[in-house]
Amino acid sequence: MFLKICSNVFNMGVVLIRMNKKGGFTGLIIIVVLLVVGFFWFVGKWNGEEGEMCVPASCCHADSCILESEAPNCSGGVCTAVCLAGSMDCGAGECGVVDGECGVIWNE
Numbered sequence: 001m002f003l004k005i006c007s008n009v010f011n012m013g014v015v016l017i018r019m020n021k022k023g024g025f026t027g028l029i030i031i032v033v034l035l036v037v038g039f040f041w042f043v044g045k046w047n048g049e050e051g052e053m054c055v056p057a058s059c060c061h062a063d064s065c066i067l068e069s070e071a072p073n074c075s076g077g078v079c080t081a082v083c084l085a086g087s088m089d090c091g092a093g094e095c096g097v098v099d100g101e102c103g104v105i106w107n108e
Contacts, residue, residue, distance in 0.1 A: 054095040054102035061087040065095035065102040 055071045056062030060079035063086055083090035093106040 054097060056088060056095060061089055063087045063104065065104055067102055 053068045054065045055068050057064040057066045057072075059072055059074035059077045061082075061084045083092070088094065088104060091107060093104045095102060096105045097103070098105065
């Protein structure tokens with residue numbers, strides 16, 4: 001997919017250069033900028049920075065995180081207002097991507 005995007009960007013740049021021979025350098029800059037932006041977009045997708053969110057693995061007093069598509073249905077549950085040690089309660093932690101997987105980012 002990334003190679004196809006690069007190929008399309010390159011072909012677009014060749015057309016820009018041919019349209020304006022004086023602007024060959026400008027066309028080259030446009031190609032480079034588009035390739036750099038495409039690269040970071042691709043890397044972001046590959047590292048899981050975009051797409052599914054990480055959410056708590058349990059409805060109450062969660063101590064781990066999972067993908068949003070695997071989250072339990074918490075619509076009918078009632079949780080206590082107690083801040084349990086080792087859980088993400090009361091701002092002790094939040095879900096995020098840790099080493100390419102869903103995990104807890106503990107606040108200190």
